[in-house]
Amino acid sequence: SSSATAVRDGGAESPGSSSATAVRHGGAEPPGSSSVAALRDRAPGTPGSVGRTAPLPRAANLPRDRFAPGQEILEYLEQANLFIVPLDDERRWYRYHHLFADLLRSRLEQTHPGLAPALHRRASVWYEQRGLTAEAVSHALAAGDVERMARLIAENALPMIYLGELETLVGWLDALPEKLVHSRPWLCVAYGWTLAYAGTFDGVEPLLREAEKALVGLDDHIEAPVLSEAEGERIVGHIAAIRAYSAALSGEIDRGADLAREALQHLPEEDLKVRGSIATTLGSMLQVGGDLVEASRVLTEASDISKAADDRHLAIEILGDLAVLHVTRGQLHKAGATCRDALQLAEEYLKESGRPLSVAACAHICMGAVLREWNDLEAAMHRAMEGLALSKQWGPASVSLQGYAEVTRILQARGDMDGALDTIQEAELVAAGVSSWCRALMATQEARLCLAQGDLGAASRWAQESELSADDEFGFQYLSGYIVLGRVLIAQGAFDEALRLLARLLDLTETAGAMGTVIEILTLQALVLQGQDKLDPALARLERALSLAEPEGYVRTFIDEGAPMGDLLRQAAARGIRLDYVSALLAALEGDAKTRGAQATLVEPLSERELEVLRVLATGLSNKEIAETLFIAVGTVKQHLKSIYGKLGVHSRTEAAHRARDLSLL
Numbered sequence: 001s002s003s004a005t006a007v008r009d010g011g012a013e014s015p016g017s018s019s020a021t022a023v024r025h026g027g028a029e030p031p032g033s034s035s036v037a038a039l040r041d042r043a044p045g046t047p048g049s050v051g052r053t054a055p056l057p058r059a060a061n062l063p064r065d066r067f068a069p070g071q072e073i074l075e076y077l078e079q080a081n082l083f084i085v086p087l088d089d090e091r092r093w094y095r096y097h098h099l100f101a102d103l104l105r106s107r108l109e110q111t112h113p114g115l116a117p118a119l120h121r122r123a124s125v126w127y128e129q130r131g132l133t134a135e136a137v138s139h140a141l142a143a144g145d146v147e148r149m150a151r152l153i154a155e156n157a158l159p160m161i162y163l164g165e166l167e168t169l170v171g172w173l174d175a176l177p178e179k180l181v182h183s184r185p186w187l188c189v190a191y192g193w194t195l196a197y198a199g200t201f202d203g204v205e206p207l208l209r210e211a212e213k214a215l216v217g218l219d220d221h222i223e224a225p226v227l228s229e230a231e232g233e234r235i236v237g238h239i240a241a242i243r244a245y246s247a248a249l250s251g252e253i254d255r256g257a258d259l260a261r262e263a264l265q266h267l268p269e270e271d272l273k274v275r276g277s278i279a280t281t282l283g284s285m286l287q288v289g290g291d292l293v294e295a296s297r298v299l300t301e302a303s304d305i306s307k308a309a310d311d312r313h314l315a316i317e318i319l320g321d322l323a324v325l326h327v328t329r330g331q332l333h334k335a336g337a338t339c340r341d342a343l344q345l346a347e348e349y350l351k352e353s354g355r356p357l358s359v360a361a362c363a364h365i366c367m368g369a370v371l372r373e374w375n376d377l378e379a380a381m382h383r384a385m386e387g388l389a390l391s392k393q394w395g396p397a398s399v400s401l402q403g404y405a406e407v408t409r410i411l412q413a414r415g416d417m418d419g420a421l422d423t424i425q426e427a428e429l430v431a432a433g434v435s436s437w438c439r440a441l442m443a444t445q446e447a448r449l450c451l452a453q454g455d456l457g458a459a460s461r462w463a464q465e466s467e468l469s470a471d472d473e474f475g476f477q478y479l480s481g482y483i484v485l486g487r488v489l490i491a492q493g494a495f496d497e498a499l500r501l502l503a504r505l506l507d508l509t510e511t512a513g514a515m516g517t518v519i520e521i522l523t524l525q526a527l528v529l530q531g532q533d534k535l536d537p538a539l540a541r542l543e544r545a546l547s548l549a550e551p552e553g554y555v556r557t558f559i560d561e562g563a564p565m566g567d568l569l570r571q572a573a574a575r576g577i578r579l580d581y582v583s584a585l586l587a588a589l590e591g592d593a594k595t596r597g598a599q600a601t602l603v604e605p606l607s608e609r610e611l612e613v614l615r616v617l618a619t620g621l622s623n624k625e626i627a628e629t630l631f632i633a634v635g636t637v638k639q640h641l642k643s644i645y646g647k648l649g650v651h652s653r654t655e656a657a658h659r660a661r662d663l664s665l666l
Helices: 035-040 048-052 068-079 098-111 116-129 133-143 146-162 166-175 178-183 185-198 201-216 229-249 253-266 272-288 292-308 312-328 332-353 358-373 377-394 397-414 417-432 436-452 456-466 476-491 495-512 515-531 535-552 563-574 579-601 608-617 623-630 634-648 653-662
Strands: 006-008 084-086 093-096
Touching: 068 084, 093 098, 098 116, 116 133, 116 146, 133 146, 133 166, 146 166, 146 178, 146 185, 146 272, 146 312, 166 185, 178 185, 178 201, 185 201, 185 229, 201 229, 229 253, 229 272, 229 397, 253 272, 272 292, 272 312, 292 312, 312 332, 312 358, 312 515, 332 358, 358 377, 358 397, 377 397, 377 608, 397 417, 397 436, 397 608, 417 436, 436 456, 436 476, 456 476, 476 495, 476 515, 495 515, 515 535, 515 563, 535 563, 535 579, 563 579, 608 623, 608 634, 608 653, 623 634, 634 653
Parallel strands: none
Antiparallel strands: 006 093, 084 093
């Protein structure tokens, strides 16, 4: 707790404390003595061990067997609810009660007003030695030691970002004088990484130019430390890496890949963690650019680096990117297994540290995409929402946008078109603050959603405003936009133009090995040919799509196409084409239709959240258990239940479950 002082019962002494307890070892005040008496009994002019701990969020760590009386006092004080509060189940860490801590700080300021900065400085050193960076920086700030603070921030910026402490990092950097930041290349780099991950790219390049100026003219800055040639090379590598990341989110894929390679040339081989992170960025850009084979090689190499560096955070990030690559290649089972590996590492970290690892966001979102395709929509939503929440903690705008897009797809699959539209429009607001490239990607997703809603006018306006044409020359990175353009052409009845475009897209994706998209394009071709009453070629396209999709368990790619796909699947079943798989797809399609039909019979349909509550309610959980499962308040559960009862016309949980089953909502 930053507002209360903590005491620990075992380990090395803390700064500013000779005994590390809330009372003195030897001659301790008797149990029940007041906090004022504990301070008043000190010799005049001597702050004493308790007073010296006043500025500290944690104090000492002394061996139990050496200072048993101190441990007994701690236990007594806790039992008596005096002064201290335990911070862990083992009763090794304690904090002072916040009122007592305030009293200590006030007393210290009154009796020794000049001592607090020195104690904060000692505390900063103590925490740094124990790897507690956040506390070390906070005490350096409290001590007014900007030089120490600057060094700590520069050395720990990337690890802090990986731990999801982006907002904290921004606050620290903003607290430093601008002149100091600009005179320190490493501080400019730290600030550059922070703004890049936050998606605030306008401020990145000026900082990188300041870093380059400071690097060239370092000797002219008397107050700045002179760096070695090797250190300068590392800084140049970081600058190139930040520019690579910025280029990627601006859609400059080729430039970004070149900059990432440049960064790797400047960074020393032993700088494993940063090299692994940059290799991950390079692999992602290669994937977006359509070089999936090279992307796989680079990401596998990055994974090896993460193992050599024993860096769990980096390993999880790389596994998330590898999983996305597997989805692109149509390898859903491999993607799911890779996500599970990443999430297992994240779970181990959670058990050890008590906090979720934000860098696992991509793995959660990708797992959501796999589960959605397998038509496990409830589990998919849980994963996607968890990933979106973590991505907002972590900071990278690119991951947050993936999360928004996936949640939109899941809501669409559930039939919650209003919720899907709200989500993708929220994503567009986020994307607008990042780059026009990201904004265009989210607008494409909205156009696809409009088509699913039957709003051809809105989708046609998107096609016109985007200035895309079926005759354009395009690369792999623009694939999603041209697929949606193909869908618009189909909806407009421009079948010949749509087929020409889809044929070119099929060549592009087959060459790249993007089999997930190949399946989608074959499905669209089949629907166009069906619309032209060309049943045999339509079934031939469908059969090829089914042959690629069945081993990986694809479902939503087919049933999201609705009634026209149902007609085509029944034709395929009549001819005995992959009968078991086609029958399973038809059953899933009919299940979708029943659920949406049941909703339509209600005067006021249930919201998506109400459906979630209803599904959990039917398992017999209590209100409290429902709240814990859905991560909402108990009061919110009660409000949803009241609304559900009203819409279903029932008066109890049992009646609600029966009515929902009658309507095929469960």
